[in-house]
Amino acid sequence: MKNYITICCATLSLLTLISSSRPGTGRVAQAADSLQVRVVKDGLTMPWEILWGPDDYIWMTEKSGKISRLNPASGQTIQIGQVPDVKVTDYGGLMGMVLHPDFARQPYVFVVYTYQEGSRFLEKVVRYSYRQQQLSQPTILVSGITGNQDHNGSRLLISPDLKLFVTTGDGNRQNVAQKLDSLNGKLLRLNLDGTIPADNPFPNSPVWSLGHRNQQGLVLVDDKMYTAEHGPNTDDEVNLIRKGGNYGWPNVAGYCDENQRGEKDWCATHQGIEPLRSWTPTIGLCALDYYNKPLFPRWKNSLLATSLKASRLLQLQLDETGTKVIGVNEFLVNQYGRLRDLCISPTGNVYVATNNFGNDKIIELTAKGNP
Template sequence: MLARSALVIAVVVGVATASCNAQILSVRTVATGLDTPWEVLWGPDGWLWVTERAGRISRIHPETGQQQVIATLGDVYEQGESGLLGMALHPNFADSPYVFVAYTWRDGSQILERIVRFTYDGATLGDMRILLDRIPGATIHDGCRLLILPDHTLLVTTGDANVPSRAQDRQSAAGKVLRLNLDGTIPADNPIPGSPVWSLGHRNAQGLTVFGGIVYSSEHGPNSDDEVNIIERGRNYGWPTVMGYCDSPTERTFCDQEQVVEPIAAWTPTIAPCGLEYYASDRIPQWQHSLLLVTLKAARLVVLRLDSTRRRVVSEQHFLVGELGRLRDVCVSPDGRVFVATSNRDGRGTPRSGDDRIVELTVATSEVPPLRQISWQFSTDGSGLLQLFLPHAAAVGLELADLRGGHAAFWHFGTCAEGSHAFQLETSHLARGAYCAMLTIGAERYHQLVLVH
C-alpha cells in the first residue's frame, strides 16, 4: 500500500552564498515565411538544404537567410501528413552531386510514396531517377526520414500508412526501416534476400541519425509510448502488438517470440517526436554525446544525454518549451551549430507571424541569481504542494518525469506576480518512486530529484 500523506522532500534554495548554473538558450532567426519545412540539412556548400512539404527544395544561407529554390516538384501530393518529406545528400557530393528525396504522390485514389534521386548541376536539381516506388501512403503515418550510412547505403523510414498490420507484414514496405544501395538496388547483406526491409514493427518513425555505428530513430506512438530506438539489422520493434516497453503480459509474450527491441526512451503522455540528431561536438559541451530530439505536440527540444556505451539515456533536459510552437527538424553543422525548423503551418499548429521559420540555437552557462526559497511536497494522497518566492513577475511551470524519461505530470501556473506563492498539485496518479522535477520560471530552469513515498 502507498502511504497516503508522506512528505517527500523539501528543498530550500537561496542562502546568502548559494547560486546555481543554468543553461541559457538564445534563438536567432535565420529564415521566415516557409511552408512546413520538413528536412533541414547542412550542405557541403555551407548552406542549409531544406524541403517544404508542398514540394519545394531550397538552399538557405545560414547567416543572411537568402533562399534559392533549386526544385519545385509538381507531382507531390500533400494532404494531412503527406507531401515532400525527407532528404539526404551524397557524402561525396563534389564527385557525386546526388540529392535523395522522399515524397508522396497520387495514382487515382491511392496515395503512394517514392524515393527518388536528383542530380544537382550547381543551380537546380534535374535527372530525376526513381529508386523505389509504390510504398503504401496515406494522409497520416507516411514517415519518412532518409539517412546515408557510412557504408554508402540509404536508410528510409516508412509509416504504416494507417494500416497497423502492415508493420508486421514482411512483404510490405510500410511500417519499416528500409535499406537500399544508392542506385536503388537491394544490398546483398539485407536480412531478407531481395527485400529492402532492414527492420520491421514501426508505426511512424520520423527521426533518424547515426554515430559510431549506432543508428537511432524517433517514432510516434498512438496515444501513448512515443519512442527513441536503436535500429538493428533484421530486428522487430513490436508495433502494433507492442507499444513502448514490453511491460504487459501480451507484450512480453510477443517480445519473447519475436525478440523485440525495446526503446531506450519512451514517453506517455505522447510528445510527437520528430527530427533527431546525435550531438558529438564540443561547441556546446553540455550537450556533447547527447541526442537532440525536436517534438511537435510537446513543442520543445529534448536533449537526451547518453552513457559511455551510447545505448542508454541517463538524463533528459527540455528547452524552448512552447516558445516556437511545433518543431519538425533539427540540424547540426559539422562544427556543432544547431538549427531548428518549426512546423506551425502543418494543419495542426497555430501559425505565428513569420511562420514557418528556421532558427539557430546557442547555449551559454551563466550564473543565475537563486530564488530565495523553493519548497516541494509530493504525496500519493492526491495533495501536492509547491511553494516559492518570486523576486520578480514571471511565468511559472512545473514538470515531473520518471527516471526512464517518461513524463508523469505537467502544471502550468501562468504569469505570477512578485512575492510568495503556494500551488496545489494534483498528484493522485503518481506512482511511488523517484522523479526529476523541472521548475521553469521565465527563462530560468531549476532541476531537483524528488521522491514520492
C-alpha cells in the same frame, strides 16, 4: 546588430508528464546551459527537412514540394527545385532529403514524398542531380509504397558504406508493420541505385528492421543507428536499431510490459526489442541528430530531438556505450510551437525548423556570448 534573445535555460520549466522512464534509463533533469536564439528565416510553409550542406548552407524541403538552399547568416533562400508530382495532404507531401556524402564528385540529392496514382495515395524515393544550382534528372529508386493522410514516415540517411536507409510509416494500416511483403512500418536499406543489398537480413528484401508505427527521426552515430517513432496515444519511442530487429508494433507499444495486451508473451516469442526511452502521453517525437561539439559542452554525446505536440527541443544524454539514455533536458519549451526538424553546423550551432502550418521559421541556437 543581430537580433538575439537570450534564454537562461536553468529557468526553463520542465513538464515531467511527458517522460516515461524505467529503472536505469535516466531521469528528466533541469538544464544549466544558456542559449542565444536567433530567427534566421520566417515566412516559410511547413519545412520538413533541414540539413547542413557541404556549401555551408542549410538545404531545406517544404511540404509543398519546394527544395531550397538557405544562407544561415543572411536568411536568403535560393530555390533549386520543385517536385512536380508531389501530393500534399495534412501530413503528406515532400518530406525527407539527404545529400550524397561525396557531393563534390557525385552531386546527388535524394528525396522522399507522397504522390497520387489514380485513386491510390503512394510514396516514393527519387534521386536528383544538382547542377548549376538546379535539380534535374529525377530517377525513381523506390515507388508504390502505400501512403496515407498520416503515418508516412519518412527520413533518409546514407551510411559510410553508401547504403540508403528509408523510414516508412504503417500508413494507418497497423498489421502491415509485421508483414515482410509490405514496405510499410519498416526501416529499409537500399543501394544508392535502388537495388537491394545482398547482405540485408531478409533475402531479396529491402527491409532492415520491422514493427514500426511512424518513424520520423533517423541518425547514425559511428556503428549505432537510432530512430524516433510516433506512438498511438502512448509510447513515443527512441530506438536503437538492430539488423533484422522487430520493434513490436502493433503488438507492442513501447516497453514489453502490459500483460493485458499480451506484450510480455509476444516479445518473448518474437524477440521483440524495447525502446531506449518512451514518452507517455505522446509528445510527437520527430527529428533526431547527434551532438558532440565543444560549443555546448553539456550536450556532448547526446541525441537531440524535436517535438511537435509538446513544442520543445530535447537533449537525450547517452551513456558511454550509446546504449542507454541517462538524462533528458528540455529547451524552447512552448516558445516557437511545433518543432519538426533540426541540423547541426560544423561549429556546433543548432538550427531548428518549426511546423505550425503557416509563417514557419528556421531558428538558430548558439552559446551565449558567441559572436
